[in-house]
Amino acid sequence: MTSNETAIRARGVGMRFGRQRVLAGVDLDVPRGATTVLLGSNGEGKTTLLNICLGTLARTAGELEVLGKDPAARSASLRQHVGYVPSVPDAYPWMKIGDWFRFLRAHYPSWDTARADGLVERLGVPTKTRFKAMSRGQGMKAMLAGALAPTPSVLLLDEPFGGLDPLVREEVLRSVITALGDEPRTVLMATHDLDVAARVADRIAVLVNGRVALEGPVSDFAETGAPTPEHLRLALEGACKEVA
Amino acid sequence: MDALKRFQQWMWKEWRDHRAIVCGILLAIPALTALGFWAFGEHLATAWMRSTRAVYLGIAVGLVVFAVAGDLFAGETRRGTMRTVRRLPGAFGTAFLAKIVFLTALLCVVIAWQGVCLAIAEAGNGGIAMDLGLREGIDGGPARAMALLEGVAAFPTGELWINGLGYGVLALWTLLVSSWMGRSGVAGIGALVLLGALASPFFLFFQEHPYFFPGPLVLAGWAAGVSALVALAACALSFLRGARFEGRPLRPFLLGASVLLVALGGGYAYASASLDAWLDLDPQADDFHIMDAHVGAGEGHLYVTVHRGQAWNGGKLLLLHHALNQGVKERRGTPLQAWVVDLGTQGIQRVDDRAERYFMRPSECQNIVHTRPLDPVDGLVCLRLAGADVEAAQWWDAALGKPLRVLPTDMRDAKTIDLVRRNLRTASWQRDSQGRRVWIRDGVVERDGDMPALPVGLWKRQVPHRRLTAVPGGWYGWISRMGTARQQRIFVDVETGGERPAGSERKQHLWGWNILSPEHVLDYERDAKGHFKPGGKRSVAPLGADEPNVLAKNTPTIVGRVIGRDAVLALRGPKWDLTLHVWNPRTGQTRELPWLGRRPDLLRGAAVHGYTGDGRLLLQLDRGTSLERRISLAVLSADREHVRLIADGLASWVQPIALLKDDALVAIQDTRRVVRLAPDKPVEVLFPR
Numbered sequence: 001m002t003s004n005e006t007a008i009r010a011r012g013v014g015m016r017f018g019r020q021r022v023l024a025g026v027d028l029d030v031p032r033g034a035t036t037v038l039l040g041s042n043g044e045g046k047t048t049l050l051n052i053c054l055g056t057l058a059r060t061a062g063e064l065e066v067l068g069k070d071p072a073a074r075s076a077s078l079r080q081h082v083g084y085v086p087s088v089p090d091a092y093p094w095m096k097i098g099d100w101f102r103f104l105r106a107h108y109p110s111w112d113t114a115r116a117d118g119l120v121e122r123l124g125v126p127t128k129t130r131f132k133a134m135s136r137g138q139g140m141k142a143m144l145a146g147a148l149a150p151t152p153s154v155l156l157l158d159e160p161f162g163g164l165d166p167l168v169r170e171e172v173l174r175s176v177i178t179a180l181g182d183e184p185r186t187v188l189m190a191t192h193d194l195d196v197a198a199r200v201a202d203r204i205a206v207l208v209n210g211r212v213a214l215e216g217p218v219s220d221f222a223e224t225g226a227p228t229p230e231h232l233r234l235a236l237e238g239a240c241k242e243v244a
Numbered sequence: 245m246d247a248l249k250r251f252q253q254w255m256w257k258e259w260r261d262h263r264a265i266v267c268g269i270l271l272a273i274p275a276l277t278a279l280g281f282w283a284f285g286e287h288l289a290t291a292w293m294r295s296t297r298a299v300y301l302g303i304a305v306g307l308v309v310f311a312v313a314g315d316l317f318a319g320e321t322r323r324g325t326m327r328t329v330r331r332l333p334g335a336f337g338t339a340f341l342a343k344i345v346f347l348t349a350l351l352c353v354v355i356a357w358q359g360v361c362l363a364i365a366e367a368g369n370g371g372i373a374m375d376l377g378l379r380e381g382i383d384g385g386p387a388r389a390m391a392l393l394e395g396v397a398a399f400p401t402g403e404l405w406i407n408g409l410g411y412g413v414l415a416l417w418t419l420l421v422s423s424w425m426g427r428s429g430v431a432g433i434g435a436l437v438l439l440g441a442l443a444s445p446f447f448l449f450f451q452e453h454p455y456f457f458p459g460p461l462v463l464a465g466w467a468a469g470v471s472a473l474v475a476l477a478a479c480a481l482s483f484l485r486g487a488r489f490e491g492r493p494l495r496p497f498l499l500g501a502s503v504l505l506v507a508l509g510g511g512y513a514y515a516s517a518s519l520d521a522w523l524d525l526d527p528q529a530d531d532f533h534i535m536d537a538h539v540g541a542g543e544g545h546l547y548v549t550v551h552r553g554q555a556w557n558g559g560k561l562l563l564l565h566h567a568l569n570q571g572v573k574e575r576r577g578t579p580l581q582a583w584v585v586d587l588g589t590q591g592i593q594r595v596d597d598r599a600e601r602y603f604m605r606p607s608e609c610q611n612i613v614h615t616r617p618l619d620p621v622d623g624l625v626c627l628r629l630a631g632a633d634v635e636a637a638q639w640w641d642a643a644l645g646k647p648l649r650v651l652p653t654d655m656r657d658a659k660t661i662d663l664v665r666r667n668l669r670t671a672s673w674q675r676d677s678q679g680r681r682v683w684i685r686d687g688v689v690e691r692d693g694d695m696p697a698l699p700v701g702l703w704k705r706q707v708p709h710r711r712l713t714a715v716p717g718g719w720y721g722w723i724s725r726m727g728t729a730r731q732q733r734i735f736v737d738v739e740t741g742g743e744r745p746a747g748s749e750r751k752q753h754l755w756g757w758n759i760l761s762p763e764h765v766l767d768y769e770r771d772a773k774g775h776f777k778p779g780g781k782r783s784v785a786p787l788g789a790d791e792p793n794v795l796a797k798n799t800p801t802i803v804g805r806v807i808g809r810d811a812v813l814a815l816r817g818p819k820w821d822l823t824l825h826v827w828n829p830r831t832g833q834t835r836e837l838p839w840l841g842r843r844p845d846l847l848r849g850a851a852v853h854g855y856t857g858d859g860r861l862l863l864q865l866d867r868g869t870s871l872e873r874r875i876s877l878a879v880l881s882a883d884r885e886h887v888r889l890i891a892d893g894l895a896s897w898v899q900p901i902a903l904l905k906d907d908a909l910v911a912i913q914d915t916r917r918v919v920r921l922a923p924d925k926p927v928e929v930l931f932p933r
Binding site (some may be wrong): 017023051054055056057058072075076077078079080084086090091092093094102105106107108109187 | 249261324330331334384931
């Protein structure tokens with residue numbers, strides 16, 4: 001069981017797709033109320049680990065508990081307490097934000113309509129535009145609002161800034177920081193963007209070759225004060241060399 | 245409530261996903277219907293109506309199958325929304341249910357809409373109206389509108405739904421295939437191929453054992469229902485378990501295929517076991533029937549041809565009396581089975597273990613006709629069918645109850661030739677002037693002491709089969725001239741064995757005749773409808789040189805069959821209480837036949853049912869009132885001096901098969917049992933006991 005302080009606990013989690021091994025024994029503790037950033041290069045298994053935490057992928061080895069439950073076995077009840085923002089908006093293209101929220105509301109008993117409307121207003125999500133006509137940034141904001149409206153205990157963010165141009169990326173990042181700043185929340189964010197990690201992370205975990213090579217509070221990555229992206233780059237390179 | 249809300253949202257989502265396609269289909273249906281009736285209106289309105297409806301329904305359902313059913317699962321993959329279905333809490337099962345319900349509802353709507361369009365088109369085109377005889381009413385405006393409404397109201401909705409939902413099964417299979425492939429375009433074709441591959445063994449099974457299945461409609465209903473359930477189960481497992489997690493592309497297929505394999509294997513195992521049990525006939529069962537039976541010489545063995553339900557032979561349904569009389573429409577039955585019953589021990593020997601077989605007299609023995617020979621038989625052949633052809637003939641020594649030979653049907657050896665002759669001799673009551681038994685074997689007259697050696701080997705029928713009526717001194721018969729409507733009466737002489745014309749050629753069907761003696765025949769003229777002409781009766785001597793008229797004297801009320809020299813069975817008296825007589829048509833003298841024992845009253849008719857080689861005749865007597873008819877059976881002695889009642893007042897159907905020495909009759913009763921009916925004795929069941 002996860003302790004009261006740990007929201008996600010992974011021990012030796014492995015994942016294979018056929019002959020390809022993606023995760024090779026991940027050990028990770030994600031504490032409650034903190035934002036943990038999962039760093040790693042492309043193809044290191046960050047998205048895979050998030051999907052295993054969400055219960056849409058079945059791990060092939062190890063143990064994993066999210067809020068004390070195995071997501072592969074109790075995924076439906078668990079997902080009501082887990083928010084998820086995909087790397088690409090996955091709402092139905094013909095939906096507007098209202099349609100999408102009505103659709104989500106039926107799946108989340110804890111859905112807070114006022115909160116959802118507030119998020120839409122604060123994040124500046126267009127209400128009369130279908131998803132197929134939204135920009136990537138607008139789509140990601142809508143996804144974020146949809147994920148936060150049921151007030152989830154755990155929020156999983158999968159590369160929310162990938163593929164965004166710098167201006168939009170900054171806008172979305174501010175939205176995320178704004179939204180996350182409302183109340184203490186457990187967040188596990190996968191990204192390879194060191195700048196994002198430096199700005200939002202309470203803890204950092206570095207995935208290299210399918211394992212967590214480095215993990216700890218963000219303060220451990222700088223001798224004094226908050227770490228910069230450069231600090232994180234050095235830590236990432238160090239971890240890679242150590243594993244190699 | 246949460247589950248219901250989720251379901252509503254998914255139903256709404258499916259509608260929004262496929263709204264454009266559904267609207268397109270609903271618009272295409274009336275357009276295609278109108279186009280078809282505009283192009284082929286007259287044809288569609290009449291003889292092809294039923295198949296037209298089926299074709300239109302097939303097209304409408306096909307549109308749903310190819311455009312919607314294939315897209316329900318595959319569309320999620322194509323749009324990249326499969327992860328959405330997976331990641332939302334409780335969405336996976338709800339989505340599956342919604343997709344099934346949406347598809348079913350859409351099929352129902354499309355079938356109903358196609359029905360409405362067809363009903364209107366047919367009624368407008370005069371089709372249904374023509375069927376109802378309302379064509380004349382479609383002239384003026386109000387009358388035409390009324391005819392149209394009546395036509396629409398009379399549309400066969402039951403047929404519509406049966407056909408439509410039958411086609412709709414393909415939609416479930418398309419759904420299944422699309423859950424494997426993720427490509428909606430080819431899912432329909434894939435489903436057709438899969439269904440064909442899975443159904444072909446069952447089709448072959450059906451071809452091989454058509455008797456095992458109920459009627460085509462019931463069978464189609466069962467096939468559609470089972471097929472739908474299997475597809476639904478495979479679909480559920482493929483989607484709910486196989487596609488639950490990402491990254492396992494083969495898992496839906498493997499799980500779905502495992503369901504199909506289990507269903508297929510289970511289906512075959514069940515069908516084989518059921519067929520095995522079905523073919524295992526129980527003589528005490530309600531649906532057990534005896535189609536024919538023979539008593540072996542020595543009366544030690546019974547040779548029965550049996551079946552269960554309806555009788556099948558050579559892959560075809562044989563219509564039997566009991567099936568017709570009871571209005572039975574059930575086609576299910578078994579092929580004929582040949583059983584040998586030891587009457588002493590009641591031991592049953594199933595010939596060739598449930599193969600398609602039946603017992604019969606050798607075909608050479610069928611050529612002597614004076615009703616049916618009722619002597620116990622010396623030998624029988626047991627024929628085995630391979631498809632529609634007789635594969636082999638197994639020859640049996642009927643006295644010993646043992647098989648003798650297995651020969652091709654057109655082969656004879658010395659043993660089988662001897663068996664045929666023994667049968668013929670036993671059943672022959674024809675005697676020549678020296679008192680020798682005479683019979684006809686394969687168109688050739690043979691007699692005791694004058695049996696030419698027959699070649700062993702290939703046997704060929706010498707003359708076409710003819711029905712001959714035996715009279716003292718010979719056999720009367722007729723031959724038809726090929727290609728003409730004329731026929732020639734012939735006479736085969738006992739003494740010479742030769743055949744000669746008996747009278748002039750006549751137009752077939754325009755006359756009937758009644759033999760009174762070898763020298764005396766009553767001819768009846770018929771009109772074109774086959775009715776006897778009043779005053780068209782002629783009494784002639786056909787063997788005379790110029791066919792002179794002779795006069796039958798003192799004609800009785802009812803003239804029966806000739807039963808001896810100058811002896812014709814006749815009935816006299818009031819028609820509700822006749823008496824049996826022997827009438828001499830030459831002298832006109834009549835004598836009443838005395839009864840040995842009890843005489844049945846209320847006699848309304850009599851017929852010679854069969855004969856034995858020693859000259860006894862089995863009479864079937866029609867008794868009772870016009871409200872309650874009964875059958876009695878009696879034996880006329882060989883010297884024609886008395887009649888003896890065997891069975892009286894039979895309400896059930898009885899098929900005599902052997903008249904034994906002590907005047908006891910062995911008969912099949914109600915197609916259920918073989919009984920022994922003896923004068924003044926209770927009915928004894930011989931088989932099954």
